Every structure is written in C-alpha cells, then in structure tokens.
Amino acid sequence: MKLLKLTSVAGALAVLPTLGLAQDTAAAPDIAPYIFTTLLFLVGGFLVFWMAAGFAMLEAGLVRSKNVTTQLTKNIALFSIASIMYWAVGFNLMYPGDGWTIAGYVGTLFSPTSLEPVGLSAADAALDYASVASDFFFQLMFCATTASIVSGTLAERIKLWPFLIFVVVLTGFIYPIEASWQWGEGWLYEMGFSDFAGSTLVHAAGGFAALAGAIVLGPRIGKYAKDGRVVPFPGSNLALATLGTFILWLGWFGFNGGSQLAAGTVGDITDVGRIFANTNMAAAAGAVSALILTQVLYGKVDLTMVLNGALAGLVSITAGPLDPSLFGALWIGAIGGVIVVFTVPMLDKMKIDDVVGAIPVHLIAGFWGTMVVPVHTADTSFVTQFIGFAAIGIFVFVVSLVVWLILKAVMGIRVSEEAEITGLDMSELGMEAYPDFSKG
Numbered sequence: 001m002k003l004l005k006l007t008s009v010a011g012a013l014a015v016l017p018t019l020g021l022a023q024d025t026a027a028a029p030d031i032a033p034y035i036f037t038t039l040l041f042l043v044g045g046f047l048v049f050w051m052a053a054g055f056a057m058l059e060a061g062l063v064r065s066k067n068v069t070t071q072l073t074k075n076i077a078l079f080s081i082a083s084i085m086y087w088a089v090g091f092n093l094m095y096p097g098d099g100w101t102i103a104g105y106v107g108t109l110f111s112p113t114s115l116e117p118v119g120l121s122a123a124d125a126a127l128d129y130a131s132v133a134s135d136f137f138f139q140l141m142f143c144a145t146t147a148s149i150v151s152g153t154l155a156e157r158i159k160l161w162p163f164l165i166f167v168v169v170l171t172g173f174i175y176p177i178e179a180s181w182q183w184g185e186g187w188l189y190e191m192g193f194s195d196f197a198g199s200t201l202v203h204a205a206g207g208f209a210a211l212a213g214a215i216v217l218g219p220r221i222g223k224y225a226k227d228g229r230v231v232p233f234p235g236s237n238l239a240l241a242t243l244g245t246f247i248l249w250l251g252w253f254g255f256n257g258g259s260q261l262a263a264g265t266v267g268d269i270t271d272v273g274r275i276f277a278n279t280n281m282a283a284a285a286g287a288v289s290a291l292i293l294t295q296v297l298y299g300k301v302d303l304t305m306v307l308n309g310a311l312a313g314l315v316s317i318t319a320g321p322l323d324p325s326l327f328g329a330l331w332i333g334a335i336g337g338v339i340v341v342f343t344v345p346m347l348d349k350m351k352i353d354d355v356v357g358a359i360p361v362h363l364i365a366g367f368w369g370t371m372v373v374p375v376h377t378a379d380t381s382f383v384t385q386f387i388g389f390a391a392i393g394i395f396v397f398v399v400s401l402v403v404w405l406i407l408k409a410v411m412g413i414r415v416s417e418e419a420e421i422t423g424l425d426m427s428e429l430g431m432e433a434y435p436d437f438s439k440g
Contacts, residue, residue, distance in 0.1 A: 041135055
C-alpha cells in the first residue's frame with residue numbers, strides 16, 4: 001500500500017513538468033512553419049545558385065575553345081551584377097506589397113532591400129511566412145538565371161561590356177517588372193495566370209531577351225553559307241557541357257521545389273517531394289525523347305540534342321510541377337525534348353544564330369510548359385495562360401530590343417571581324433582557357 005502511494009506521488013511529480021511545458025507551448029507562438037520555410041528557401045536558394053555553375057559549364061563546353069574564357073567571365077560577372085541590382089532595385093520592384101508605383105504593373109522603384117535586425121526574436125518576427133533574408137536570397141537566384149539564358153545565345157561575337165550593361169537593365173528592371181505581374185500579385189495574378197516556378201516568368205523571359213539580342217547582333221561569321229547550308233561549329237568540350245547539364249538538373253530541384261514557398265506542414269513538405277519527383281521525371285523523359293528522335297531522324301544520336309532535351313523537359317514542367325502524376329510529368333517533359341529537336345534547325349533556317357540552343361529550350365519549351373498547365377491544374381484556362389505568356393513575351397522582347405538597339409548605336413555590341421576570327425578570349429581578355437592547345 002505504501003509502495004502504491006509512493007508510486008502515485010512519483011507519477012504526479014513526473015506529470016508536473018509536462019503540464020508546465022504544455023502551458024508554455026500553448027502560450028508560445030508556433031515557430032515551426034517559419035523555421036522550415038526559411039530553411040526551404042535557403043536550401044532551395046543554394047541549389048539554384050549552383051545552376052550558375054551549370055550554365056557556365058554548359059556554355060564553356062558548347063562554344064569553341066577560343067571563346068571559353070569569355071563565357072566564363074560573362075557568367076560570373078552576370079551573377080554578381082544580378083546580386084547587386086536585385087538588392088538595389090529588383091526585389092522591392094518585384095514584390096511591392098501595397099507600394100505599387102502603377103498599381104498592378106510597376107512596383108516600388110529604387111528601394112534597396114533591408115534585412116531583419118541581428119538576433120531577431122520570435123516575438124518580433126513575422127511568423128506567417130519566412131525570413132526576409134531567405135526570401136530575398138531565394139528570389140535573387142531566379143533573377144540571375146534569367147540573365148544566364150541570354151549569355152549562351154549571344155556567345156562568340158558580343159562585346160563583354162555592352163552585354164554586362166544589358167544585364168544591369170535586365171536584372172534590375174525588366175525581369176522584376178514582368179515577374180511582379182504574377183508573383184508580386186499584379187494584374188496577371190488577378191487575372192488567374194498560373195506559372196508555378198517560372199516557365200514564362202524566368203525561362204521564356206530570358207529566351208525573349210536572348211532572341212532580341214540575337215536579331216540585333218546577327219549570326220557568327222561563316223555560320224550560314226551563301227548556298228543555304230548551315231555550317232556546324234562543334235563545341236570545345238562535350239564533357240563540360242554534360243557536367244553543366246547534370247548541375248542544372250540538380251539545381252532545378254531547388255528551383256521547382258523551393259517554389260512551393262512553404263514547408264511547415266505535412267501537406268507542404270509532401271508536395272515538395274512530389275515536385276522533386278515530377279521534375280526529375282520530366283527531365284529524364286526530355287532526354288530520352290531527344291535521344292530516340294535524333295537516332296530516327298539522323299541515324300545517330302546527337303549528344304547536344306539529348307542534353308538540351310533534358311533541359312527542355314525541365315523547363316516544360318516548371319510552370320506546373322505539383323499537379324501532374326508521374327506519367328503526366330513524363331509526357332510533358334517528353335514533348336519538351338521533341339520541341340528542341342525540331343526547333344533548333346528551324347531557327348537555323350531563319351538564320352537566328354543561337355550558340356547553345358537556349359531559345360528552343362527556354363522560350364519554346366517555356367511556352368509549351370505554360371500552355372499545358374490547365375490540363376492538370378484546376379482554376380486555370382488556356383486563354384489566360386496564352387494572354388500571360390504573350391504579355392510577358394511582348395514586354396520583354398520589345399524593351400530588350402530597344403536596349404540592344406541603343407547599345408548598338410552608342411557603343412557597338414559586336415566585336416570586329418578580326419577579333420571574332422581570332423577569338424574573344426584574346427581580343428577581349430588577352431587570356432586563353434586552353435593555352436597549351438591550338439585554337440579551335
């Protein structure tokens with residue numbers, strides 16, 4: 001009996017801390033969603049940052065050896081410029097809240113981003129989302145990706161400094177304005193346009209900017225013969241190009257998965273896993289469809305087409321990676337791979353010289369990915385999707401064209417014929433990527 005009483009007392013004492021903890025828990029705010037969403041942004045952000053390395057390797061592998069150093073320089077410079085411009089102008093222009101300059105169309109101009117104070121406490125934090133610093137970091141990576149798309153298209157004949165000036169305008173103004181129409185809850189958001197992670201807002205926008213530049217710049221010397229033949233210019237290092245593709249594939253998990261924008265519930269984190277799986281399936285299907293199609297059409301597999309097929313599959317699923325089944329992701333990505341195989345030669349017939357195939361991958365596959373969203377996503381429509389794509393395309397293309405034409409008139413955007421033949425590495429930078437080997 002005495003033992004029973006002692007046991008009862010011990011049990012009661014053991015429960016007391018639990019009761020106190022329960023009271024403290026009830027009184028304390030729920031910080032888990034804030035912490036996990038912030039973590040999602042940080043992990044997703046550094047995965048998307050790694051895509052900068054992917055673009056650099058892909059472009060370095062697909063240009064000729066005499067232009068590799070210039071491409072690498074452009075890629076590290078454009079990311080650095082994007083980081084500064086997105087802080088100084090872009091983030092608050094893209095996410096104005098109630099501070100629109102022109103409601104629904106143009107956000108807050110020339111407002112640098114401010115971060116939370118050091119050592120922020122739960123009592124002072126806005127716990128309904130994530131930290132401003134993590135959000136800024138994550139969104140910046142998308143901005144830099146847009147500029148990376150332009151770099152590859154215009155390779156081997158554009159001057160370094162005019163290109164970097166264009167990057168200032170693109171990352172500071174063009175991209176944040178058009179992205180605010182959807183992600184900043186502007187007029188396209190109100191209309192019901194849907195672009196989960198940026199098939200149009202990032203990829204097609206970069207493709208349109210690249211297209212405008214390619215038209216103004218013109219093709220490389222000797223690319224299109226007088227008799228109508230397209231002269232192939234093989235890349236310097238397909239191993240690097242393949243490495244770059246795998247890096248981009250990896251980074252895309254952060255690109256699409258982080259765009260869930262929440263990780264504080266079972267449903268949210270389950271959705272992130274679903275997005276990862278669909279993203280991977282679309283890339284695989286794009287690569288396989290390009291692999292099979294080039295074998296059928298040309299009698300041999302074309303590795304560069306397979307690489308771009310994987311990337312086109314990724315772009316295709318980016319507008320709606322959450323809602324499809326795995327089979328849905330498969331056929332969406334597979335069609336992306338088919339698009340690349342047919343549109344690369346189509347651009348050549350139009351004498352639009354796209355060195356790395358960025359326009360087919362990002363613009364054309366971006367259109368496909370945007371337009372297929374209503375097949376799987378409720379409360380979306382084909383008409384609204386087309387209006388959104390057209391509006392962003394027209395805006396980005398026209399403004400980019402004007403900027404390119406101004407740069408051409410004021411300072412010139414193309415290197416001399418002699419410099420192009422010699423190679424931009426020596427003419428622009430005075431150094432070679434492969435000094436121990438003959439120039440290609």
